[in-house]
Amino acid sequence: MIELLVNGFLGIMSIDTILFIGVGVFIGIVFGAIPGLTATMAVALFLPVTYGLSPINGMSLLMGLYLGGISGGLIPAILLNMPGTPSSITTAFDGYPMTQKGQAGKALGIGIVFSFLGGLIGILVLIFVAPPLAEFSLRFAAFEYFAIAIFSLTMIAGLSEGSLLKGLISASLGITIGMVGMAPIDSAQRFTFGISDLTSGFALLPALIGFYAVSEVFKSSESRELLDMKDDSEAGKIRNYTMKGFGFTFKEFVVQIANLFRSSMIGTGIGMLPGLGGTTANIISYGTAKSQSKNPKEFGKGSMSGLVASESSNNASIGGALIPLFTLGIPGDTVTAMLLGGLMIHGLQPGPLLFQNNGELIYSIFAALFLANIIMIIYQFSNMKVFVKLLNIPKHILFPIIITLCVVGAFALNNRVFDVYSLIIFGLMGYALMKLKFPVPPVIMGFILGPIMEQNLRRGLMMSRGSITPFLTRPISAVFLGLAVLSIIIILYRGRNKSYGNMGGNR
Amino acid sequence: MRKARQDFFSGLFFLAFGIYMYVYSFNIPNPIKIGVGAGFLPRLIGAVFVILSIILIVSTKIKMQKMLDSEDEQDTKNEINKKSVLLSIGALLIYVLLLKLVGFIIMSTLYLFFAFNLLSPKEERNLLLFAIISVVIPVSVYLLFVKGFDLILPSGILG
Numbered sequence: 284m285i286e287l288l289v290n291g292f293l294g295i296m297s298i299d300t301i302l303f304i305g306v307g308v309f310i311g312i313v314f315g316a317i318p319g320l321t322a323t324m325a326v327a328l329f330l331p332v333t334y335g336l337s338p339i340n341g342m343s344l345l346m347g348l349y350l351g352g353i354s355g356g357l358i359p360a361i362l363l364n365m366p367g368t369p370s371s372i373t374t375a376f377d378g379y380p381m382t383q384k385g386q387a388g389k390a391l392g393i394g395i396v397f398s399f400l401g402g403l404i405g406i407l408v409l410i411f412v413a414p415p416l417a418e419f420s421l422r423f424a425a426f427e428y429f430a431i432a433i434f435s436l437t438m439i440a441g442l443s444e445g446s447l448l449k450g451l452i453s454a455s456l457g458i459t460i461g462m463v464g465m466a467p468i469d470s471a472q473r474f475t476f477g478i479s480d481l482t483s484g485f486a487l488l489p490a491l492i493g494f495y496a497v498s499e500v501f502k503s504s505e506s507r508e509l510l511d512m513k514d515d516s517e518a519g520k521i522r523n524y525t526m527k528g529f530g531f532t533f534k535e536f537v538v539q540i541a542n543l544f545r546s547s548m549i550g551t552g553i554g555m556l557p558g559l560g561g562t563t564a565n566i567i568s569y570g571t572a573k574s575q576s577k578n579p580k581e582f583g584k585g586s587m588s589g590l591v592a593s594e595s596s597n598n599a600s601i602g603g604a605l606i607p608l609f610t611l612g613i614p615g616d617t618v619t620a621m622l623l624g625g626l627m628i629h630g631l632q633p634g635p636l637l638f639q640n641n642g643e644l645i646y647s648i649f650a651a652l653f654l655a656n657i658i659m660i661i662y663q664f665s666n667m668k669v670f671v672k673l674l675n676i677p678k679h680i681l682f683p684i685i686i687t688l689c690v691v692g693a694f695a696l697n698n699r700v701f702d703v704y705s706l707i708i709f710g711l712m713g714y715a716l717m718k719l720k721f722p723v724p725p726v727i728m729g730f731i732l733g734p735i736m737e738q739n740l741r742r743g744l745m746m747s748r749g750s751i752t753p754f755l756t757r758p759i760s761a762v763f764l765g766l767a768v769l770s771i772i773i774i775l776y777r778g779r780n781k782s783y784g785n786m787g788g789n790r
Numbered sequence: 791m792r793k794a795r796q797d798f799f800s801g802l803f804f805l806a807f808g809i810y811m812y813v814y815s816f817n818i819p820n821p822i823k824i825g826v827g828a829g830f831l832p833r834l835i836g837a838v839f840v841i842l843s844i845i846l847i848v849s850t851k852i853k854m855q856k857m858l859d860s861e862d863e864q865d866t867k868n869e870i871n872k873k874s875v876l877l878s879i880g881a882l883l884i885y886v887l888l889l890k891l892v893g894f895i896i897m898s899t900l901y902l903f904f905a906f907n908l909l910s911p912k913e914e915r916n917l918l919l920f921a922i923i924s925v926v927i928p929v930s931v932y933l934l935f936v937k938g939f940d941l942i943l944p945s946g947i948l949g
Contacts, residue, residue, distance in 0.1 A: 331935075331939075331941060332935070332939050334939070334941065335939040335940040335941060336939075448842060448845060448846055448849075449846075451838070451842055452804055452839070452842050452843070452846070455835050455838050455839055455842065458831070458835050459811065459832075459835055462831060462832055462835075466828035468828075469820075469821055469827070469828055471819050471820070471821070471827070471828035471829075473818055473828060473832060474814070474832075497882070500878065500882075501875060501878055501879060503909065504871070504875050504877070504878035504908060504909055505871055505874065505875055677910070677914065678909070679905075679906060679910035679911075679914070680906060680910075680923065682905070682909060683901065683902050683905035683906055683909065684902065684923075684927055686882065686885075686901070686905070687898045687901070687902060687928065687931065688931070690885070690886065690894075690898070691894075691931060691935060691941075691943065694889070694894075694942075694943060694944070695935065695941040695942065695943070698942050700886075700889060700890050700944075703886050703889060704886060706886070707886055710882070711879065718796075719796050719797070719800045720793065720796070720797075721800070733831070740825075740826065741825055741826055741830075743825075744824065744825025744826055745824045745825050747825075748824060748825075749824055749825050
């Protein structure tokens with residue numbers, strides 16, 4: 284284990300690899316910091332770049348982007364009361380009041396340090412949990428994978444924002460998009476309508492950037508005023524802060540240790556679950572920290588504990604989210620879905636065998652995450668002014684450039700214009716769903732998990748000669764199917780308590 | 791009220807879509823006779839669409855009736871500039887359709903310049919700056935990706 288980890292670090296100790304991590308973290312922070320751009324988009328846009336790179340360099344770049352993308356969200360949350368990414372929502376609750384009190388430097392210092400520590404705890408959990416879990420999951424057959432995919436789908440459809448009903452429709456739509464092309468196992472053509480480009484189905488990358496980036500640009504052209512959200516008073520406040528050291532004392536740090544560990548564990552645990560990522564981890568840790576606190580009244584008024592809970596949990600979710608990806612090959616959210624694509628470009632099939640066949644690469648990825656985390660804290664302390672300046676790039680410049688990069692990414696994928704066309708189709712679809720208040724994440728997850736579910740269902744049924752008994756009697760499979768039923772019950776129960784009329788909430 | 795009407799019509803759309811999928815699934819060949827065939831999931835999802843959209847339609851209808859009695863709820867406040875959205879979609883379509891023929895650099899330059907002007911508020915329109923960015927970005931992206939990362943981009947009439 285230690286030896287493998289040392290080898291992993293040796294694997295990334297070359298100037299170009301470190302450079303790729305550094306570039307990744309920098310761009311990631313910029314994407315995280317600019318509201319409307321997310322870690323998912325950063326990873327999606329740079330995925331094509333990794334085609335030409337070695338697996339280690341490519342994955343290092345993506346890890347840097349992921350970690351930077353989650354970390355950058357704290358900057359506008361604290362300075363502008365505007366979370367750069369959804370996973371920094373609660374950072375704004377206490378970070379912005381601190382800014383208003385003239386403590387922006389302190390708030391940023393706390394946010395950055397605890398992002399680093401939360402990220403570190405998440406990565407450590409990943410390193411210690413993933414290898415034994417991978418070994419355990421070697422025993423999984425199609426039955427278990429089917430059950431896990433079903434469980435993931437129920438969680439994603441039910442826990443997405445808005446109504447359960449619309450979430451389910453979105454997920455079904457995603458599964459449908461995933462069915463276009465050749466069916467698993469027997470390669471029967473479905474929904475191809477004689478169009479040869481459709482035979483190989485839709486690729487994940489155009490779907491993702493279409494749904495997330497292109498639709499966002501369409502939305503932004505609705506109203507020109509909305510693009511410029513900063514008024515002068517806020518812009519003035521941005522420049523008005525000083526950072527001295529970490530911004531907080533050792534005594535203040537010691538008080539937060541328990542909170543740090545609790546929030547990081549919540550973050551990692553929630554990150555592991557499909558469909559739940561940094562955003563949910565963030566909200567739950569904040570709520571927990573508040574309920575455990577001796578003075579909960581401080582929360583929302585500039586409490587350090589709130590900031591610590593928020594920022595340590597969302598970074599800790601990174602390590603957690605990577606666990607199912609590496610050990611089972613099942614991505615739990617959109618970022619890890621992109622990372623799955625990144626691994627497959629290099630012919631690496633994530634899952635238990637990856638640890639056996641490419642152990643060195645896996646440990647190098649772990650090492651790259653470690654280094655990315657360190658680079659993140661250095662960048663944010665030394666270059667905060669640069670990131671704050673980049674926040675001022677107007678959206679009407681930024682969005683068209685992003686569209687150009689989307690086109691590059693979609694085309695470079697297979698060098699076919701069809702993927703660029705599908706980018707627009709998905710962009711329009713995403714925009715329509717957005718307007719009709721259907722949640723988008725379940726579409727993407729249905730698209731990814733649908734084929735996994737179908738393939739394993741059919742493979743399982745072939746192994747059992749058509750009997751469904753093994754799905755229910757094999758312990759792991761039974762547990763996950765049970766959890767799927769449980770999650771449906773919980774969601775239905777929650778849905779009854781919330782008013783049914785209030786569906787399709789808009790956030 | 792508008793939202794309810796939207797829900798109602800999206801329900802109708804998904805209902806039709808589900809029925810279509812269900813019917814279509816019977817045309818999918820199933821050469822292997824063990825377990826379920828390639829038509830199983832489309833049929834299942836088609837049925838799921840039908841069930842879910844009926845629930846959506848019925849619940850929305852009930853809601854709409856309730857709403858008729860009470861005051862109409864306030865519609866969305868901010869005005870949507872439909873023309874600008876359509877122009878934005880149209881520009882992207884032209885960009886993509888002519889990409890292969892005309893080439894990445896020229897089409898991107900044209901698209902960027904148009905989109906900057908479309909999206910920017912009047913007082914921030916700086917044509918010289920827009921023109922410079924519109925040329926610099928495609929050229930540097932082209933050089934970076936094609937020369938640096940060995941990717942292929944359509945060169946069109948320039949190549």
